Amino acid sequence: MSKQVVSVNRVVIRFAGDSGDGMQLTGDRFTSETAGMGNDLSTLPDFPAEIRAPAGTVPGVSAFQLAFADHDITTPGDAPNVLVAMNPAALKANVKDLPRGADLIVNTDEFTKRNLEKVGYATNPLEDGSLEAFNVHAIALTSQTVEALKDFDLSKKEAERSKNMYALGLLCWLYSRPAEGTRAFLEKKFAKKPEILAANLAAFEAGWSFGETTEIFSVQYEVAKASDLPQGRYRNISGNPALAYGLIAASKRSGLPLFLGSYPITPASDILHELARNHRFGVTTFQAEDEIAGIGSAIGAAYGGALAVTTTSGPGIALKSESIGLAVSLELPLIIIDVQRGGPSTGLPTKTEQSDLLQAMFGRNGESPVPIVAPQSPSDCFYAALEAARIAVEYRTPVFLLSDGYIANGSEPWRVPEVDELPVIDPAFATGPNHVTDSGEAVFWPYKRDEDTLARPWAIPGTKGLEHRIGGLEKADGTGNISYDPDNHDRMVRLRQAKVDAIAKTIPPLEVDDPDGDARVLVLGWGSTYGPIGAACEITRRTGAKVAQAHLRHLNPFPSNLGEVLRSYDTVLVPEMNLGQLAMLLRARYLVDIQSITQVRGMPFKSTDLVSAITAAVQSL
Amino acid sequence: MTTYLDLIPKTDVEQSAKDFKSDQEVRWCPGCGDYSILSNVQGFLPELGLARENIVFVSGIGCSSRFPYYMNTFGMHSIHGRAPAIATGLAVSRPDLSIWVITGDGDALSIGGNHLIHALRRNVNLKILLFNNRIYGLTKGQYSPTSEQGKITKSTPEGSLDYSFNPVSLALGAEATFVARTIDSDRKHMTDVLRAAANHEGTALVEIYQNCNIFNDGAWEPLKDGDTRDDVMMRLVDGEPIRFGKDMEKGVIRTADGHIAVANVAEVGEDAVIRHDAHAKDPGLAFALSRLSNPRTLENTPIGVFRDIERPSYDRLVRDQLAEVQAKQGTGDLQALIDGGDTWIVS
Numbered sequence: 001m002s003k004q005v006v007s008v009n010r011v012v013i014r015f016a017g018d019s020g021d022g023m024q025l026t027g028d029r030f031t032s033e034t035a036g037m038g039n040d041l042s043t044l045p046d047f048p049a050e051i052r053a054p055a056g057t058v059p060g061v062s063a064f065q066l067a068f069a070d071h072d073i074t075t076p077g078d079a080p081n082v083l084v085a086m087n088p089a090a091l092k093a094n095v096k097d098l099p100r101g102a103d104l105i106v107n108t109d110e111f112t113k114r115n116l117e118k119v120g121y122a123t124n125p126l127e128d129g130s131l132e133a134f135n136v137h138a139i140a141l142t143s144q145t146v147e148a149l150k151d152f153d154l155s156k157k158e159a160e161r162s163k164n165m166y167a168l169g170l171l172c173w174l175y176s177r178p179a180e181g182t183r184a185f186l187e188k189k190f191a192k193k194p195e196i197l198a199a200n201l202a203a204f205e206a207g208w209s210f211g212e213t214t215e216i217f218s219v220q221y222e223v224a225k226a227s228d229l230p231q232g233r234y235r236n237i238s239g240n241p242a243l244a245y246g247l248i249a250a251s252k253r254s255g256l257p258l259f260l261g262s263y264p265i266t267p268a269s270d271i272l273h274e275l276a277r278n279h280r281f282g283v284t285t286f287q288a289e290d291e292i293a294g295i296g297s298a299i300g301a302a303y304g305g306a307l308a309v310t311t312t313s314g315p316g317i318a319l320k321s322e323s324i325g326l327a328v329s330l331e332l333p334l335i336i337i338d339v340q341r342g343g344p345s346t347g348l349p350t351k352t353e354q355s356d357l358l359q360a361m362f363g364r365n366g367e368s369p370v371p372i373v374a375p376q377s378p379s380d381c382f383y384a385a386l387e388a389a390r391i392a393v394e395y396r397t398p399v400f401l402l403s404d405g406y407i408a409n410g411s412e413p414w415r416v417p418e419v420d421e422l423p424v425i426d427p428a429f430a431t432g433p434n435h436v437t438d439s440g441e442a443v444f445w446p447y448k449r450d451e452d453t454l455a456r457p458w459a460i461p462g463t464k465g466l467e468h469r470i471g472g473l474e475k476a477d478g479t480g481n482i483s484y485d486p487d488n489h490d491r492m493v494r495l496r497q498a499k500v501d502a503i504a505k506t507i508p509p510l511e512v513d514d515p516d517g518d519a520r521v522l523v524l525g526w527g528s529t530y531g532p533i534g535a536a537c538e539i540t541r542r543t544g545a546k547v548a549q550a551h552l553r554h555l556n557p558f559p560s561n562l563g564e565v566l567r568s569y570d571t572v573l574v575p576e577m578n579l580g581q582l583a584m585l586l587r588a589r590y591l592v593d594i595q596s597i598t599q600v601r602g603m604p605f606k607s608t609d610l611v612s613a614i615t616a617a618v619q620s621l
Numbered sequence: 622m623t624t625y626l627d628l629i630p631k632t633d634v635e636q637s638a639k640d641f642k643s644d645q646e647v648r649w650c651p652g653c654g655d656y657s658i659l660s661n662v663q664g665f666l667p668e669l670g671l672a673r674e675n676i677v678f679v680s681g682i683g684c685s686s687r688f689p690y691y692m693n694t695f696g697m698h699s700i701h702g703r704a705p706a707i708a709t710g711l712a713v714s715r716p717d718l719s720i721w722v723i724t725g726d727g728d729a730l731s732i733g734g735n736h737l738i739h740a741l742r743r744n745v746n747l748k749i750l751l752f753n754n755r756i757y758g759l760t761k762g763q764y765s766p767t768s769e770q771g772k773i774t775k776s777t778p779e780g781s782l783d784y785s786f787n788p789v790s791l792a793l794g795a796e797a798t799f800v801a802r803t804i805d806s807d808r809k810h811m812t813d814v815l816r817a818a819a820n821h822e823g824t825a826l827v828e829i830y831q832n833c834n835i836f837n838d839g840a841w842e843p844l845k846d847g848d849t850r851d852d853v854m855m856r857l858v859d860g861e862p863i864r865f866g867k868d869m870e871k872g873v874i875r876t877a878d879g880h881i882a883v884a885n886v887a888e889v890g891e892d893a894v895i896r897h898d899a900h901a902k903d904p905g906l907a908f909a910l911s912r913l914s915n916p917r918t919l920e921n922t923p924i925g926v927f928r929d930i931e932r933p934s935y936d937r938l939v940r941d942q943l944a945e946v947q948a949k950q951g952t953g954d955l956q957a958l959i960d961g962g963d964t965w966i967v968s
């Protein structure tokens with residue numbers, strides 16, 4: 001039976017089920033097939049902090065949202081067009097996000113009295129009319145999977161486990177996704193378990209043919225290739241691996257061996273895992289005894305001439321603060337990656353937030369300036385890592401890279417760069433004396449600065465004649481010897497600040513996207529809000545309202561033209577997933593009023609929320 | 622077998638203690654035990670014949686941690702307790718360096734306890750000199766983790782209540798491959814211990830009993846005073862029977878219940894005295910020896926090398942693993958890595 005094929009421009013699907021149902025895998029596979037078809041896409045995994053939260057409960061629901069389109073998109077979508085709910089808990093947790101008329105695929109097998117009661121449904125929503133607004137496809141996914149696998153030598157429990165592949169097969173049919181990739185993936189994953197492999201393949205095929213034959217679905221959809229993307233070779237990537245690749249690239253382009261000192265923490269651990277898989281590039285990964293040893297070992301490696309990195313999340317930064325201060329004082333290159341999550345304290349380990357900006361800026365004793373860069377999307381993590389490495393090495397300074405849970409786990413297509421075109425980083429190690437004393441002796445001064453960058457020399461052990469001592473005590477300008485002299489301390493504090501400020505000279509001016517050039521409202525963001533802000537500006541402009549957008553990659557120092565940009569708009573809106581941290585910095589620095597738009601729900605902004613705020617701002621002028 | 626020392630460049634000129642003195646004025650209190658340790662280290666290092674620029678001293682915070690400033694080598698005076706972690710990163714990255722960690726009882730055993738035990742367990746190629754003066758000197762005289770219980774200090778006017786750490790026992794518990802103890806006032810003994818430590822691949826923990834004449838003067842006096850010294854201190858010599866006392870009348874023996882004890886040799890007979898075996902794989906005897914001393918009176922205090930066994934160092938294992946991976950997988954193609962498995966073309 002061939003069905004009608006309907007072309008659509010953009011689809012948002014959300015897979016939701018129990019933590020043990022394999023929803024992340026299902027989402028990943030669907031994403032891969034979608035990427036392979038050349039759609040633009042954006043994903044949002046959303047899972048609980050517990051590895052296996054209590055089955056069938058709302059807190060135990062794990063979801064994966066994916067938007068894909070025939071055009072350039074920047075967000076995983078505000079609301080799904082299709083929700084796949086594997087059990088009542090998944091329905092309960094997600095149905096509120098579903099717009100009227102959306103498709104809802106539910107696994108009826110799980111809608112038992114007990115499961116319904118567990119999540120507080122007094123009546124079965126499939127029967128009580130409460131889902132009337134939606135296009136409900138009630139399917140016995142579990143029993144159909146078991147039925148499809150009846151010829152396999154599997155227990156019922158084992159067979160049931162393949163229900164996510166059945167669902168994946170169905171969705172792949174529904175959206176005309178190819179099956180080859182999933183086949184190849186399963187073959188690799190279960191190479192050593194032929195029985196499980198065969199069962200998963202069979203479940204996938206069964207789901208596919210069910211779609212083809214059932215009357216539950218009258219149409220099949222297709223989404224054409226995205227044609228407005230820049231030409232080139234693409235792959236799909238999420239933020240954490242992109243960061244890891246960026247670090248390896250920085251190592252290659254600087255000729256410095258990469259050293260990672262790290263302690264496992266959500267959501268940053270995947271960077272450690274990815275680098276550990278790539279030791280062949282001369283990468284050393286050191287899983288330290290704690291967060292402090294993670295950064296301590298990195299400082300030691302930096303002292304020895306490595307491209308040193310430590311990765312963590314907010315609570316880890318708190319523990320590393322004193323060591324970051326040491327790196328500021330030693331003036332050694334060091335990359336500190338903070339994949340931000342909900343706080344304070346342990347907070348929301350698997351949810352996103354941007355609330356460590358002020359911690360990165362000020363979270364140390366004394367005047368302790370540290371440059372900060374922030375990636376704006378998953379693939380941008382690659383370039384942000386290179387930029388952090390450039391600043392660290394060129395200026396001999398620790399550098400913060402502020403990613404967050406949203407871009408760390410979310411994914412998007414990435415136009416893969418040519419390695420040869422990536423920037424080169426020159427470590428410029430000190431090789432000999434850099435100063436002549438009054439008595440005419442050529443000596444080495446570890447704190448004699450480069451006139452232009454104010455960076456001090458990086459003189460690594462093993463360099464003859466450059467033996468010197470450095471430490472966390474205040475140092476005399478030039479010689480680096482211990483100095484408690486008041487004037488010297490005042491000078492050194494200002495020099496360290498001036499060095500970081502001077503980085504602005506190497507930062508491109510902030511670009512503003514204002515199609516007509518006469519907008520009076522500017523929306524300024526940083527980090528992962530880029531996608532939602534971009535989408536919101538686009539939607540607002542379609543209504544005829546004029547709005548300009550700009551996004552900060554550098555949070556310290558700011559680009560030199562930032563003040564000028566801010567002052568040229570009547571209204572500046574700053575959306576942040578915190579209570580207004582960037583807004584506070586901007587107000588303090590530029591004495592410009594900022595309208596802060598804040599949200600700390602552990603989830604990215606919905607473009608629609610931003611659209612209302614922007615529209616209100618435009619209308620109030 | 623090549624030792625780690627083979628990987629470190631050698632000096633091409635004759636060195637003397639003078640070459641290891643930096644131009645910085647030493648700022649410990651006059652009479653502090655740190656002076657003699659500094660001069661012993663400076664006197665010993667030329668013997669190794671290593672290029673000076675390939676020697677690094679890393680310290681934490683405390684009186685002892687000023688040490689690197691006075692050494693004409695590379696050096697880092699870091700933050701409180703973290704020197705072993707910093708030195709670990711350096712050791713893993715740079716096999717061509719001789720790395721020494723200078724720490725104290727507060728730095729190593731209190732604020733930095735975690736880093737110390739993990740460096741020891743990993744067997745990172747570091748020589749850790751722990752200056753134990755049983756007091757916080759730099760913060761002006763609070764009790765430390767090695768102070769004897771009941772210590773009256775500014776922070777414990779009625780006497781400290783904590784039970785004290787024995788650094789040698791702690792290190793052996795963490796499976797340290799080299800553990801020794803020496804005293805600031807015994808130049809020859811310290812030099813012998815430093816030599817053994819320097820030749821050991823992996824972590825060497827050397828506890829140095831050091832006098833803080835300002836805040837805890839005489840803490841080790843029974844081990845130094847000519848009248849009492851021989852009576853309370855036992856010198857461990859590998860392969861030799863463990864005997865001490867003014868007339869070598871005391872010896873360490875196995876008791877019937879399997880423990881060890883100090884006995885009168887005349888009573889138990891010479892054959893009953895245990896021979897010291899620093900190379901024994903099992904740390905049991907070394908540990909038992911470390912427990913003999915009385916933390917208050919210092920009776921039965923062993924000095925010397927408790928344990929010195931061979932086990933590949935962590936940094937060597939890291940390098941070997943890297944070499945093995947590269948031998949199997951090559952040195953990596955960055956373009957292939959970032960391309961990944963699935964790419965598509967937009968034209």
Ligand code: SF4
Nearest residue numbers: 650653684758833834
């Ligand atoms: S306070 Fe004690 S340990 Fe510190 S320098 Fe003075 S005598 Fe030495």
